[in-house]
Each structure stands twice: as structure tokens, then as C-alpha cells.
Amino acid sequence: MTRTNWLCCAVLLSLCADGLALGAEPLPSWRDSPTKTALLKYVADVTTEGGAKYIPAAERVAVFDNDGTLWPENPMPFQLAFALDSLKRDLPENPAWRDDPQVQAALRGDFATLLGDHHRGLLHVIALTHFGVTTAEFDGRVGHWLETAQHPRWQRRYDQCVYQPMLEVLAHLRQHGFKTYIVSGGGADFMRVWSERVYGIPPEQVIGSYGKVTFELRDGQPVLVKQADQIFVDDKEGKPAAIHQFIGRRPVMCFGNSDGDKAMLEYTTIANPRPAFGLIVHHTDGEREYAYDRRPRSSGKLSEALDQAAQRGWVVADMKRDWERVFPERSAAQTAP
Amino acid sequence: MTRTNWLCCAVLLSLCADGLALGAEPLPSWRDSPTKTALLKYVADVTTEGGAKYIPAAERVAVFDNDGTLWPENPMPFQLAFALDSLKRDLPENPAWRDDPQVQAALRGDFATLLGDHHRGLLHVIALTHFGVTTAEFDGRVGHWLETAQHPRWQRRYDQCVYQPMLEVLAHLRQHGFKTYIVSGGGADFMRVWSERVYGIPPEQVIGSYGKVTFELRDGQPVLVKQADQIFVDDKEGKPAAIHQFIGRRPVMCFGNSDGDKAMLEYTTIANPRPAFGLIVHHTDGEREYAYDRRPRSSGKLSEALDQAAQRGWVVADMKRDWERVFPERSAAQTAP
Numbered sequence: 001m002t003r004t005n006w007l008c009c010a011v012l013l014s015l016c017a018d019g020l021a022l023g024a025e026p027l028p029s030w031r032d033s034p035t036k037t038a039l040l041k042y043v044a045d046v047t048t049e050g051g052a053k054y055i056p057a058a059e060r061v062a063v064f065d066n067d068g069t070l071w072p073e074n075p076m077p078f079q080l081a082f083a084l085d086s087l088k089r090d091l092p093e094n095p096a097w098r099d100d101p102q103v104q105a106a107l108r109g110d111f112a113t114l115l116g117d118h119h120r121g122l123l124h125v126i127a128l129t130h131f132g133v134t135t136a137e138f139d140g141r142v143g144h145w146l147e148t149a150q151h152p153r154w155q156r157r158y159d160q161c162v163y164q165p166m167l168e169v170l171a172h173l174r175q176h177g178f179k180t181y182i183v184s185g186g187g188a189d190f191m192r193v194w195s196e197r198v199y200g201i202p203p204e205q206v207i208g209s210y211g212k213v214t215f216e217l218r219d220g221q222p223v224l225v226k227q228a229d230q231i232f233v234d235d236k237e238g239k240p241a242a243i244h245q246f247i248g249r250r251p252v253m254c255f256g257n258s259d260g261d262k263a264m265l266e267y268t269t270i271a272n273p274r275p276a277f278g279l280i281v282h283h284t285d286g287e288r289e290y291a292y293d294r295r296p297r298s299s300g301k302l303s304e305a306l307d308q309a310a311q312r313g314w315v316v317a318d319m320k321r322d323w324e325r326v327f328p329e330r331s332a333a334q335t336a337p
Numbered sequence: 338m339t340r341t342n343w344l345c346c347a348v349l350l351s352l353c354a355d356g357l358a359l360g361a362e363p364l365p366s367w368r369d370s371p372t373k374t375a376l377l378k379y380v381a382d383v384t385t386e387g388g389a390k391y392i393p394a395a396e397r398v399a400v401f402d403n404d405g406t407l408w409p410e411n412p413m414p415f416q417l418a419f420a421l422d423s424l425k426r427d428l429p430e431n432p433a434w435r436d437d438p439q440v441q442a443a444l445r446g447d448f449a450t451l452l453g454d455h456h457r458g459l460l461h462v463i464a465l466t467h468f469g470v471t472t473a474e475f476d477g478r479v480g481h482w483l484e485t486a487q488h489p490r491w492q493r494r495y496d497q498c499v500y501q502p503m504l505e506v507l508a509h510l511r512q513h514g515f516k517t518y519i520v521s522g523g524g525a526d527f528m529r530v531w532s533e534r535v536y537g538i539p540p541e542q543v544i545g546s547y548g549k550v551t552f553e554l555r556d557g558q559p560v561l562v563k564q565a566d567q568i569f570v571d572d573k574e575g576k577p578a579a580i581h582q583f584i585g586r587r588p589v590m591c592f593g594n595s596d597g598d599k600a601m602l603e604y605t606t607i608a609n610p611r612p613a614f615g616l617i618v619h620h621t622d623g624e625r626e627y628a629y630d631r632r633p634r635s636s637g638k639l640s641e642a643l644d645q646a647a648q649r650g651w652v653v654a655d656m657k658r659d660w661e662r663v664f665p666e667r668s669a670a671q672t673a674p
Contacts, residue, residue: 135581206585230567244561
């Protein structure tokens, strides 16, 4: 490619990008607030060529927690709803499960038992419903569940219960050359089935908890079988470790909602040679969503990270105050039957 | 962005891409041969919109082994040379190593001892030289080693001993919308230090062997410390498993050189719903590089994969016959002192 060609490309792309920015007001579901101003200003600052805070495109890495940050985690994390529905569906074919006290606890919704003894029951239920199948079979199960299950409160598909304001943040960042990643305690295989369609995040940018998979030729066809060992839990200090392992560079933006995200907020924002941005989604809206933060033993507990936010310069998004809308409009196609 | 803007971008980008293709003959270091023809034809077929074999850009994933495929693995894998040089350098500060029989074996070049008992000595030497440091310290060590060490035969920096024909394949694929990944038994942390500069492959597209890292705030600064446990070896059946874990979709092109790449060649090419392409770099040139394939107990052993190549449709690149040049020209800046 000649130098003139490169220049031609660069100039035209920059014109196109301007067209993009002029086309629509960014973040329409965010009310005018210090939160929205801080977000837009950061993105403008680090993408203005020649500016003091400019960050080259290759280093524009933004990481997002999923449960509680991009979609709700109530009344339980959605993947747990999938596991419980799977248990019920597969029970007739697995009569031995009827004598299994952890399965019994799950079926009667006894979360105290499931979460006791270091989440032993929960992990057991996940193991029964997530492992021993090929990755293709698992993808099919998750896809079928999404098509048929309904969130009990909003009576819509789980993958329609995503935060519209955060979809707009994802789009705004990508329009400005950021690479958007999920870094979640949820299972990577579970999220990858729908992350591209719902969030525009391709499978290679989904980092989550995972277990070992084994490769084999089965009847001459390559398959990967999900195993219930060597489980990596992508939470707390595991998140910066996974970011290193999968991305291999420090993010400059981090979005979370709980103490499980504190370590990756620290990794992103403390002493980063690049200007960095951290944001906490604070669940303050009991009417439109749920209001919670410091309640103990919940996957969305937010206490230490909230206490440190001011000192660390993390922006706290107040869902009730800052969000004009919580969920996307129901489209005709999306409306639950 | 308006529809007109999008069209403007698309048309202009396509003009630029044409300029690119017209600017230079692709793969100049490959001699005209069935190998080169097959490679170029596959890329043309799957990137011709409207063609029967067209593959959308998002699915154009190409995976490359590193040792023996993108650079040599003789007289020993380059990362082992790094480990041995590190041992020698750090010996004065670690007097206890002098009584360590595995260190002694390494220092006298006794590979039979290092490789015996399931590579126990080798893993021990790697552990001594790769772990217990922060990722930033490790990056610095690798960078310093590359600046100072010389390949004993070619008397040039190790990162200048890369295969020019394969650099051209990487560039040709990227120009045609492929995402190029390394999937190597080498350490991910070792390769990421130089993969972007040398191959144009960014850290997030480098998959390799890895160990656990732990996150901590040390004197208030976030650091990741490399640990010698939970080691994942990215070789043989581990390669398709790692591809699933890191990329989450099947590649359509796979390049390897040894039986360690057989499983990922199978995963890429057998019963893939997309047209797929597998290539084996066959080391046939003892004059310009090294000639070997079926020798036992080498990291580059090529036997089963070579036997299956015809049946599986894998293209075998004969280095002696197919490559006009093996290494890049020495530039003034690259010339060793």
C-alpha cells in the first residue's frame, strides 16, 4: 500500500468517524448528570489526537463485569436460573437425583443450603447441569433456554433484561475505537452463546469462569467435552489475573457493580501510566429494578468498593438518578408470548 | 452514522484495499509451487463476496504454532535458551543452585538428564527462571535477553530468526480480514513481549502455556506475580482446548509443523461447516535451516501428522522446495554488533 493510499484512508476514515459523532446524541438513556459528563469527557479526552491524554487505539481496552453491571442478578444470577431449569428438565432422565439432598434443596429453592459450606451445593448443581456434555450440546441448551424461559418479574426473555444505558456505553466506546470485553464470574461458555447478539461482544472478548475441556474425535468428528475439574472462578483477585492471561495488557476503563469487581477496578485505575476510568453501577432503584448494596452473602454485595470509590476516583452511577430508562423497549419481535 | 456515510466508508476502504493488493505481489518469498497456489486460492475463495466458499470476516480465524512454524526450534527451543541464559546470569545470586543436580545438568548442556523422568529437570529449570517475579519484571528480563543474546548459528538476535515466508503469510491473511493468533507450547508471557513488534500479533491474540498469576497491591501499586502452579501446557490436545477457551470459535486456517499441532489441525479441518485449510511446515532444508521430522524426543517431532496429511487434505510446505528465502534481510538496525 502506498503512503498516499494510507493517507487517503486515514483522512476518509476520520471524516466517516465525524459523521458518526454527528449522527446521534450519545448515551440517550442517561440523564444529564455528573456521571454522564465524566464518561463522555473521558472518552473525548483520550481519543483526541494530539491531546495530552490521548491513548492509541490498540491500548483502548475496556472491561465490563456482567451480572449486575450489564444485566440484573436478581432474584438470582441468571445462570443459576438456567441451572435450576436444567435440573427440572433433566430430572425424569436422572432418577438418582431425587435422592440427592443438594438437588432437593435446589428444587425447593432453598438457597441457604445451596450456599452453605462454601457454596458446595451450588457448585454441585452447576456440575450436574453444565458438565459431561460437548460444548456444542451445551450451546444448544443455553440457546433453547433463552428462547423459552421468562424472567419472573418482567415476563420477558432473560436476554431482553439488559441495561439499555450500558448497551449505549458499549456502542459509544466501540465507535471511539475501544475494544470492549466482558470479565465476569459467570461461565464463559454460557455467556458466549448470546454475548455477540445481545452486547455486540464477540466470543473472543468474553472472559468468564471456565473448566477444563477435553478434545476427542468422536465417530471421526472433533468434539470438546466440558469437564467438572480445573475450575477457574473469574471473581475478585481472579479478575485481574484473567485479564492478564486473556488480554495481556492493562485496561484503561473498568465497569463493575460489586466488591467482586474491586480488584479489577484497582488494576485498571491505580498507577496506570495511561489515563484510566473506573465506574460502579449502584443499584438504587427498587421501583424500576432492585435496590441493594451492602447486604451480606449476595453475589452483588457492594461495600468495600463503594467505600473506596471517592478516594480512588471511581465514578458511581446512581441507577435511580442517572438512568432515564433501565431496559430496552420491547420490540414486536422481542415481546414475550 | 448515516447510511451514506457507511457506504462512503465501505467504498473507500475497498479502494484502499485494492491499492494494497495491487501494490505488491503477495508472498514474494514463496517460490511458485502447488503450496503457494493452494494458499492464495483458499484466501481468494473464502474472501470473495457472493462466492460459494465465502466466509464472513468475523469467522476468519487463523491459528499459528510458533516454535518450528514461525521461527526455528533449533538447536533448542528459543525459550529454553532464554531459561539457560537466565540460570547463568542469576547463579551468583543463588549459591544454593550450585548443589542442584538439575541446574548442573542444564549448565553443562546435558539435555538427556533434563528431559528424563517426564521433563522433570526442564520444568524445574523453567520454574527457577520464570516464576516468583512480577509480570513487569519478567517482561523486562525477556526484553533484555532479546537485546543481548545471539543465535549461535546465525549470529543474530533470536527475534530476527523468524521465517520471512511466514511473516508474508501473516500479512496476507490480515490484509484479507483474517485475525491471526499464535497457539503455541511456548509461554504466553514470553511471547507477548515481542509478538506484536515481530509478527504484528497483539498480546490478546497470543495463546500459549501459562501458570497462575496472583494479584496484589505492593506498596500501593497493583502487581501480578507469576506462580509456579496450575501450569497449563498448550500442546497436543491442549491446543484445541485452549482455542475454545480463549477464542470460543473454531478456526478456519491452521499452521503447524509437528505432531504437537495435529489435534488443532484436526479441530480446524475435520467436518468444519466452513471451508478450512491446514498447512504443515516441513523442515527439509539442512543447508539453510535444519532438516528433521521423525526424530524421537524432539519438540519438533513430525510423524503422525505427516502420515495423515494426504488423507486430511493438509498442505505440506517443503521449506527447501517452496521457500525462496528463509530469514528476513539483515537491516542495518538489525545487524548484530
